[in-house]
Amino acid sequence: MLRDITIGQFFPGDSPVHRMDSRLKLILNLAFLVIIFIADNYLALGISAAFVLSLYIISGISLKFIFRSLKPIMPLIIITSVLNLFLLTGEGEPIFKLGFITIYWQAIDTTAFMILRLFVLIAGMSLLTYTTSPIVLTDAIERLLSPLKYIRFPVHELAMMMTIAMRFIPTLIEETDKIVLAQKARGANFEEGNLITRIKAFIPIIVPLFVSAFKRANELALAMECRCYHGGDGRTKLRQPKLAIVDLFAFLVFLLFTIIIILTNIYF
């Protein structure tokens, strides 16, 4: 079923990682991205991996979701690794030579490092969406971007659009599932025929889907207007984030992590 895809799936919980201020979490997440690209030796990556792993354990998210987060980028990783292996050259003797294929030790080294770096990066960044509900996350984005309001950037509208889109993605997926099944029950065939018939086979799905999406959009707009929604001006927030001890602690831990990585960079 389509519904099983995890688009940044959120797992509710009450761990320190869950309780952290979402703005701080977002910023640290971006900082993590930078640090992983600064890390230039295996020891640093190993420490980062251990750091991410312990965060998963603290937040109580099953380790198998690390693999799930890696799955979508697997094809990308495989293709780039293969290209890297064959195309990169290095100094000294190649360790493998067969016809036009030559592989250098350095190419293996670089590729392995790249794969490891991407794994740690994706696993770490996924933790953000695993432990933060989409609504809270867009709220954090809105708050962090709010200075842009002064240059007339529609921050609130953007955040509202994101919230609505995220709210309706599962609904639309569910709806697509249902329509596909309903048309299959009437003998629709999506698996056979040439390209044209196959494209045509999607009309019975697309038309009802669009009809209901527009209907929903219309109803939602009406419902929002009925509750006097008029954009971001003068709107107050339900959640008023406040930095707490846990945030200070998280910040210090992260600072420590950053310092360690920089030190390993210098000394190894």
Added chain:
Amino acid sequence: MGLAIELKNLSHKYSIGTPFEINAVDSVSLKINQGEFVGVIGHTGSGKSTLIQMINGLIKPSEGAVFIDGVNIYDKAVSLRDIRFKVGLVFQYSEHQLFEETVYKDIAFGPKNMGLNDNEVDKKVRYAAKIMGIDDEMLKRSPFDLSGGQMRRVALAGVIAMEPQILILDEPAAGLDPKGRRKVLELIKDYHENSGKTVLLVSHSMEDVVDYATKVLVMNKGRVFCYDDTDKVFSKAQQLQEIGLDIPQISRFALALKKYDVDLGNNIYTVKKAVQGVLNLTTNKEKL
């Protein structure tokens, strides 16, 4: 009478391997005879829709087997598409599946997929339209210009047009006004009586099935709570109420009277039976 459907130890789990794993249908075994009108009732989330979608091969069961006319439909040699023409399924809120320019074309979608020629398709469309009370003028209109009740009837006609041996309807009357409800249910009842085909009608309200069903299947939390003749099922009115089902108004009335020591009898689920009960009571009193 032959067996139309046999379910053996049928189970289905959703979202396997995630924290949201759920046993939607749990070891269901039962037999349904040809020509029977079975009412399937149960609370929201009791697994009714999941169960019926397994019967025509739309959802693969995690365990168990489905036999239609003695053939295991999940056998490799069996084409599920052919099964779907044999077992017609009308979905919950089926009006959301309409897509064609005209009502006629929409009803013709199923028969066309069966690979029939234009002549045969035309015959089937007109047959189904007649059953569902859709006139020629309506056939030419766009399905999106119809009222909710009319759209529902068009969607039903779209499945009936395939003339399935077994017709399964998932909440065909849900969300309609009382008049539309009665109309749709009456049309289905007439179809059952005239065609003699097997019909399964899913609903969470007993009131919908009580007048029509020969047998009733009650689902609770993915399991069969009971499956028996309509009479026998409704004699357990109190138990049904305990699992959160809405029993017919007249049954509730009879149960309420019981508290005041007025016993109309055990299986009161139509007004007619209640009247009979009252009459029995008064004649007994006279005798005393």
